[in-house]
Amino acid sequence: MFDTVVIATDGSETAARAVSVALDFAAAFDASVHALYVLEQRDLEGSPDAVRAELAAALEEAAEDALSAVRDHADRSVETAVREGKPHAEIIRYAEDVDADVVAAGTRGRHGEHAFLLGSVAEGLVRHCDRPVLTVRQLAAEEAGSGLSA
Secondary structure (H helix, E strand, O other): OOOEEEEEOOOOHHHHHHHHHHHHHHHHHOOEEEEEEEEEHHHHHOOOHHHHHHHHHHHHHHHHHHHHHHHHHOOOOEEEEEEEEOHHHHHHHHHHHOOOOEEEEEOOOOOHHHHHHHOOHHHHHHHHOOOOEEEEOOOOHHHHOOOOOO
């Protein structure tokens, strides 16, 4: 039923929780796992020329750290990829490329509380992805200790 799971990560706390839930989901279905990090176009486009190469290197390092975290927490092999573009569109394209059965993502990433102003990657996935999307929200501090989940 669910043979291939794509986990979208940006290295944030919300993404870490989504990774954990998605890996549990993949284990329950003995599914293969793909982890994807998307470098946002606007992160580099808006940077001054003098620091663009340094910023690109830092973003690539952040991508590798986020993907390493997924591999480190998995009980199975994880295919990883880094793409550049508009996050929700690249995640959807990647899910199509690997014929994913489900896409997992956190509901709030790097843009935090301002996501409602900037547009949410999770919202873009839910609205435009033709595959099931598993969204995982960040728990509030009082929920995290109470045993409540997603």
